[in-house]
Amino acid sequence: MESPASPEHTRRNLRLSRTEFLHGEEKWYVLDNAASFMPGLTGRTVTLVYRLSVNLDRTVRLPALQAALAAIAPRFPYYMVVLRRGFFWYYFEPAGEKPLRVSADSKYPCLNLKARRGGYLFRVRAYDRRIAVEFCHILADGSGALAFLKALLLEYGRTLGMDIPEAEGIFAPGETPGPEESEDAFNRHVRPGTPGPERVPRAFHIPALPLRRGQYRIITGRMPLGSTLALSKSHGTSLTEFLAAAYLAALQELFYALPPPLRAAQHPVLSLEIPVNLRKLFPSGTMRNFTLYVLPSLDTRLGFYEFEEIATLVHLFMRSAVRPKHIARQIARNVMGGRSMLLRALPLGLKDLAARLVYKGIGENTMSGSLSNLGEVKLPAALSFLAEGFAFIPAPSPVCKTKAACLSYKDDLYFSFGSLASRPELERLFFSRLAQMGLPVSVATNL
Amino acid sequence: MALCPNCRVELGDDARHCPLCRAPIRGDQTPQGARPAYPEQVIDPEDLDGLTSAEKRKIFLELFTVCSAIAAIAVTVIDLLLDGRPSWSPYALSAIAMLWLLVCMPLILAGRPWLVFSVLGPSSLAFLFLIDILDGRADWFLALGLPLGIIGEGAIVACGTLVAVSRRKGINVIAIALAGSALACAGIELVLSLRFAGRPELSWSAIVLAAGLPSSGFLFYMHYRIVNRASLRKLFHL
Structure with a gap:
């Protein structure tokens, strides 16, 4: 059985797990513990971008998708941010009026998202019957991206005129985000004094010739x-x-x-x-x-x-x-x-x-x-008619x-x-x- | 409802181009063939969000023109303030005008190299002529400026043409530049010796020719006979 953390540690953890701050009237965010070292790792090929996509039963209707994206994006204020450099750490700043548009899909997904150049750290792409979201790991892990994709899909279905009731676990426009949604859960759950993990040996890497740059x-x-x-x-x-x-x-x-x-x-x-x-x-x-x-x-x-x-x-x-x-x-x-x-x-x-x-x-x-x-993707019955299949593509x-x-x-x-x-x-x-x-x-x- | 031939998504009825890939939309257009799992095109959405090359060129031209105009006004005013009349400022103004032409013409006439040369070639000679006559005397342009200018421009045009027509570019580009420079040096020395010694002479340029032409020949040999597929990008990649 785990020993309970001291109240002092719990208070400190709670304080440090907060990532959302105010400067005047403008919000800014601290990166979570896992993400805080990621920007320095990114480059032309190491984009840290993964993709979740849904295949629909019909061709994507772009004006409806754009409208759904515009409606649902404000529900995720902690994703509507750009990365900035501080003197000691990176931080997120709200993207403000920067337009968030659906992008064209490419032959090679998950590439060319320049996280450190002041753009969004995620994008929505459309091709034929597929809607894809590509997220940089600096922003969120697969669970966060899946929640966003589900919310976007639900709103897209409604924009198409489908009658889809509210579903548990799927965010809807107009809701107020809970404070725990942007928390740094690593900092909340750390137990000071816990020994670190044992060192693991170096592992085998496939000695294969690489693809040409820009291919994936x-x-x-x-x-x-x-x-x-x-x-x-x-x-x-x-x-x-x-x-x-x-x-x-x-x-x-x-x-x-x-x-x-x-x-x-x-x-x-x-x-x-x-x-x-x-x-x-x-x-x-x-x-x-x-x-x-x-x-x-x-x-x-x-x-x-x-x-x-x-x-x-x-x-x-x-x-x-x-x-x-x-x-x-x-x-x-x-x-x-x-x-x-x-x-x-x-x-x-x-x-x-x-x-x-x-x-x-x-x-x-x-x-x-x-x-x-990522486990099983569950959708409400009304929405599952629209979605025929999903795919999850890892970062290069x-x-x-x-x-x-x-x-x-x-x-x-x-x-x-x-x-x-x-x-x-x-x-x-x-x-x-x-x-x-x-x-x-x-x-x-x-x- | 219009369909993009590349992205295969449905667009608004009034769409004239796809907002995703910017492909023009025609009413009779429908994607043909099987549905590939991924599009054939390689797209970087951030490139589409940014300015096009033409837009970037336009902005640079505007900025450079404004800066040149400010510099021209500044030198004119300073000259007038110091001397009460234009004394040295015509030289500076000519240089600013020539610099503007050299920088902006390749941008204005992008993709049309012969047109660029047909503007810059005569302009450069005219610039030299202007500099010569600004002091009220024409004493060096015809004897030196014109022939040296023609030699320089001729060398550049000849080398550029040879590089442009060569089907495989690699070490041969260096060879052409080397041979062109060596021949230009010989031409320069001939003009200078005619002007100052009264007879054609080849002394230092003979050494340049003796070193440059065989080296150029060796590089041509390497390119066309040995390396065959060498490219500058491969050889000098950083």
Whole structure:
């Protein structure tokens, strides 16, 4: 059982978890703990932009979508902001009269959102029957983006003249945002004195040639949710654990397919980053980032792993790692590090430099890939007629090269790989393994 | 309802272009073929939100013209205040006018290099002539300014034309520039020697030619025979 935090700590945490402030009559926002170091990491390819999209049963009507966006955007004031540089930290400022327009979709999603150039940190794109929102991680995690997309979809349906009643959990125009929506939940839930997590070894990275700059390959596989769940259950795992096991198995196959001299030069540990939605472990209604990750891994020095063994290892690891006490160690490391006077006093330029080093050391170097499962997307019945399918595309990563994200909607699971590698070897190995297990997978790509 | 051929979204009935990709909309237009999962076009929405190249050029031209006008007024007023009449300011005004032409003509006539040259070539010679006669005497333009100007402009036009017509650009661009410069040096020395020594002579320019032409030849050989696909971008990328 967890020991209760002292009242003094609780008060301090509550004070520091507030991100919304007033300067005169104008609001400004502090970045949440996870986001505070992200701006320094962004660049031309590292956009930290992921995408959630919904496929409709009809072609998108642009004037209606634009009207819906204009109606719903003020409900999310903490997203209607631009990033500014302070002397010590970045901060958000309301975007004011800056127009928020629906953008054209591109062959390569998730690219070219210049977070540090004073534009919005999210955008809405339309193509054919698809409405997509692309969010920079500086602004929010997948849960926040999904809430925005659902609210936009509901308002779009109403603008089209559909009779859609209010739905629980979907924001509507005119509501007043709750103060907890913009809170920094990391700062609220940190427990000072908690030891940091153990160091993890460097992980194997796919030694693939990169795609040309400005390209980003997306491969989305659609498979029946019921069959996939049944298959997961037959292996004694949850859906996420099963998909993670298949991902690790594909990575292992890729590792052993390398020529021996090249393989010997690689790091032998295959690690998969799995983001965990902390709202399920710690109470919070934040619409900003509240996600940390766990890293199931295979050490290839110990030998080859059969799929059953990988599934068992991932299952056991996830059972022990996705617990408040375990995650609290990561929160403590990140938040208490950010609270240290030495770090706070560093000018922003030096912080950006430090952020790159820290992210390299404890972030990208420790993972071979990533699998983010947003879970089941639920819509009210009146709205589910309009939405035929969803997709979740991960942000591009030049180091891991390939990352994956998935979600389920109605009877289907949508699993997307986003890759900067020139050849889709990992994707082929992953989907062909699922197909061999008897899952009918239909695949769509942009390249 | 109008449909954008690129974005495949429905637009307002009165839409004349797609607000997303700016494609013009015609009434009889409907997207053909299968529905690809992603559009074929690569679009950076922030580029569409920004100014077009023509708009940026227009703003720069306006700014530069205003700055040039301020500089011209300032030098004229200062000259009049100091000397009570135009003394040195005509030189400065000529230089400002020439600078305006050099900077603004390539922007006004963007994409039409021959037209740019046909304006700037005679203007440059006219500028030299003007500088020569401003002191009331025409003593160096015909003997030096005109031939040296023609040699300089001829070298630039010849090199530019050769670069433009070469199908594969790489080290050959350096070779052309090197050969053009060496030949221009020889021409300059010939003109100078005729003016000051009364006879054509090649001394320092002979060294330039002896070094430049073989080097240029070697670079041509490298380009067309050895490297074949070399490009300046690849060779000198930072």
